[in-house]
Amino acid sequence: MIDIRDVSKWYGTFQVLKDCTTAVRKGEVVVVCGPSGSGKSTLIKTVNALEPFQKGEIFVNGIPVGDPKTDLPKLRAKVGMVFQHFELFPHLTITENLALAQVKVLGRGRDEANERGLKLLDRVGLKAHAAKYPGQLSGGQQQRVAIARALSMDPIAMLFDEPTSALDPEMINEVLDVMVELAREGMTMMVVTHEMGFARKVAHRVIFMDNGEIVEDAAKEDFFGKPRSERAVQFLSKILQH
Amino acid sequence: MAFDFDVIARSLPYLWKGFRYTVELTAIAATGGIFFGTLLALARLSSVKPLALAAAGYVNLMRSIPLVLVIFWFFFLVPVLVQGITGAERPPQIGAERTAIITFIMFEAAYFCEIMRAGIQSIPKGQVYASYALGLTYGQTMRLVVLPQAFRNMIPVLLTQTVILFQDTSLVYVISATDFLGAASKVGQRDGRLVEMYTFVAVVYFVISVTLSHFVRRLQKRIAVIR
Ligand SMILES: Nc1ncnc2c1ncn2[C@@H]1O[C@H](COP(=O)(O)OP(=O)(O)OP(=O)(O)O)[C@@H](O)[C@H]1O
Numbered sequence A: 001m002i003d004i005r006d007v008s009k010w011y012g013t014f015q016v017l018k019d020c021t022t023a024v025r026k027g028e029v030v031v032v033c034g035p036s037g038s039g040k041s042t043l044i045k046t047v048n049a050l051e052p053f054q055k056g057e058i059f060v061n062g063i064p065v066g067d068p069k070t071d072l073p074k075l076r077a078k079v080g081m082v083f084q085h086f087e088l089f090p091h092l093t094i095t096e097n098l099a100l101a102q103v104k105v106l107g108r109g110r111d112e113a114n115e116r117g118l119k120l121l122d123r124v125g126l127k128a129h130a131a132k133y134p135g136q137l138s139g140g141q142q143q144r145v146a147i148a149r150a151l152s153m154d155p156i157a158m159l160f161d162e163p164t165s166a167l168d169p170e171m172i173n174e175v176l177d178v179m180v181e182l183a184r185e186g187m188t189m190m191v192v193t194h195e196m197g198f199a200r201k202v203a204h205r206v207i208f209m210d211n212g213e214i215v216e217d218a219a220k221e222d223f224f225g226k227p228r229s230e231r232a233v234q235f236l237s238k239i240l241q242h
Numbered sequence B: 001m002a003f004d005f006d007v008i009a010r011s012l013p014y015l016w017k018g019f020r021y022t023v024e025l026t027a028i029a030a031t032g033g034i035f036f037g038t039l040l041a042l043a044r045l046s047s048v049k050p051l052a053l054a055a056a057g058y059v060n061l062m063r064s065i066p067l068v069l070v071i072f073w074f075f076f077l078v079p080v081l082v083q084g085i086t087g088a089e090r091p092p093q094i095g096a097e098r099t100a101i102i103t104f105i106m107f108e109a110a111y112f113c114e115i116m117r118a119g120i121q122s123i124p125k126g127q128v129y130a131s132y133a134l135g136l137t138y139g140q141t142m143r144l145v146v147l148p149q150a151f152r153n154m155i156p157v158l159l160t161q162t163v164i165l166f167q168d169t170s171l172v173y174v175i176s177a178t179d180f181l182g183a184a185s186k187v188g189q190r191d192g193r194l195v196e197m198y199t200f201v202a203v204v205y206f207v208i209s210v211t212l213s214h215f216v217r218r219l220q221k222r223i224a225v226i227r
């Protein structure tokens, strides 16, 4: 479903991504981890062309992302994305946040969009908050709305960039629960996170990045059982300490 | 010399006409200025370099020339320009009032551009990413996500600039447009009561500007609470 082939990216002379190659199959959950600045966010953003890349190619459902002829808005509408800082639109109510792209991008009617939005809101347990503004919700609630907003577009895959790292500890689980459920339903997911509990529970594969390189790309059992690289071992011991 | 404030009462209808023109000019110039200023701001922030440069050049030019000069310049230039575009035999008569409107929109656009640019830049990049990620285009992202927020954040500054604009419109007297000050001058000169008229005009400008500024400050506090 997502096929990343030899992708390299530079900021000036600084190379952020070095020949990254990996794939996410339909229904697969892949967790991406690695130290800060290793290029995780950059890699995941190249998948829906939020970050351009200079070398290599990425195919999403067979569509070449780097091809200038590709209709990017159309491609992005099919790939959901959830951000570290939620990025709900603060000037719109929760209902409007959920309906906006459905109406403007998919061309759904306002009523249909609102109904679909409410259903998803109910699913993440926030139906009672439909009329509120994002600023009136807690971080955990905002992130659940953000997931519902992405799902409202009926995406074929979901990208998560550290969805819980801006949250207070007591709110992390309410977001992870929604993600676990999504994974169990068979959603194709690429998740940048340091929540190894989540990885153990639902991931099929774990990718470890360092310095812009994919250092390790292994089945979950292998990654936690016997990571091959020294750097991954160090990283794991560091984040599993707390 | 005795003051004769009766001259004000006598010429009130004429003064009122001038005042209405001042308010109209302010409203039109502010609306048009914000509209074109926003377009200029988008151009300045565009990744298309020639567009960004052209917009920056225009804004910096407007901001480094005194307004009076711009008014004179347009007063003589606009008719010639219109003639050039339409190919008319003689420069058309545009009239001081309309020249003033065009001039003020074009001049204020430069200032509103800088305000809107600051407003747009105050919106976190993540909002743009989130909008793109949902499949919205550049135009939709600006219109539906970025500009409404930028505009809301900048309302106090936009209003403050409008108060300045309200005062600056009095400069149209140099091309003999009959705004509030112009009307008062004409009455004052006719009746030999310039001191009274100028005092009256000053008081009106003062009261309106202070009231508006006070309103802006209250609005600022409310916006700060909402955010
Ligand atoms: N616009 C930019 N210009 C120059 N360098 C950048 C830019 N954006 C990111 N970088 C650099 O690229 C590298 C990778 O950044 P990226 O955000 O992908 O890392 P990350 O693995 O997501 O880190 P974190 O865990 O802190 O989110 C970092 O060294 C960062 O400083």
Ligand SMILES: [Mg+2]
Residues within 6 Å of the ligand: A040, A041, A042, A161, A162
């Ligand atoms: Mg990151």
